[in-house]
Amino acid sequence: RAGDDITVKGALLKRASGIAAFNVPIVVNLADSTNFSRQASMESVSAGDVSVGQRINAVGSLVAREDDSYQFATDQGSVHLLLTFLGGSLVENSDHLTLALSTINGRTPSIMDFSGTGVSTQFDADPDAYEVDKNGLSTNHIEAASTLKIAGHAKPFGQAPADFIAQSIVDVSALPATLRVSWQEPVATSIDTSTMESLVLHLAGVGRFHHVSQAGAKLDLKSQQNPSIVEFADSPRTHFVLVQNGTRVVHSETSTFLADLDTRVAEGALPAGLEAWGRYDNPENILSAFRTVVRLR
Structure with a gap:
């Protein structure tokens, strides 16, 4: 503005x-x-x-x-x-909520210029420490690193802190999550298959997608300190899909999935993208997935 x-x-x-x-x-x-x-x-x-x-x-x-x-x-x-929606991870729960902000209305905060939002330059809104006025709402049950979806309105221009006044605050940490990563410049090790229980994702060369979504709240995997891991859920419905050249191969066993993936990569295929659905642990940055889809090119 x-x-x-x-x-x-x-x-x-x-x-x-x-x-x-x-x-x-x-x-x-x-x-x-x-x-x-x-x-x-x-x-x-x-x-x-x-x-x-x-x-x-x-x-x-x-x-x-x-x-x-x-x-x-x-x-x-x-x-x-209109009501404005925030998605992010809780950094601190004190007089205000402090968020590591991932999205505002589904868009990354990096495209926005927060200059002038504060009473002085030092108080301009910071997406890495975005302050939310709880507006009397109870947040005693919300723990650090919880994924939050908040509805409300931005504080009037030039009056931050706080940066935002909440109308509702929802902890979506326990809700089902979708992890999506695309690689623009993949290498053979973009997906690490060295263990039998999980995939470790290396985010160098990622493209547009590198997020976990829960109930519309997005978290940027690139902002996480721990490596991004897709852990295979211990469930009868856990399965895996490999997609290459328009062909889909479904695996129900971890061992056959990993062997197939390793063989294709050894023959020159590279990861183009990965999608996984399951439960997400934000502090550990681990998704326990019952369905994992790997796209190769």
Whole structure:
């Protein structure tokens, strides 16, 4: 945000003729005449309440600039502050919750500029130590390193800390998890098969995906201190799938799966991606998987 201009990424434009998705940023201009409101709140809202990361629904007019950029004017329209969703890992539970933030509305915080969010530069929001006002909600049962999904609103621009005011806080640590990794520059050792009980994932050369998802909350595996491990669950339904050249091979035994994977890699195949479903231990960074799919190229 710069003055009364906010830059929106991933905007959807709704018109009577249909919906358009924008890959380029759109600059939304806030004005004194704009009608402001906030979801799940009856309090008065102004332009100053719109801060970095806040999800909005704006009504106004879109103008294309000569430099192929776009500006959205709301001086004769409205801006509605929608509930915003955070995903992250709990670092500290004290007066505020401190999160290692993985996502804001499903997007990585690295694409956002938090400059100006704090009362001074030293208090600008930090995704690695993102402070959440609990707003009277009980969090005594939540332990460090728990995966949290939080709904609420960003603190008004220039008023952090805290960085965010919660409306709901949910610990999703015990819920089923999906681990997904893709390699853009794989090597033969991207997936380590040296043990019979698990796969160790090496994240050098990863592509777009390197996350664990639980109930919509995403954790970035690259931010974890411990190695990423897919452990094979001790269950009759545990199974494995190898995908190569459009062919899928299903294994129900760990030994045959690992032997098949090792043989293919020895013959020149490289890991393109891995998906696994099961229970996730955040502090140890281990997914106990009942289904594992490895894609080779």
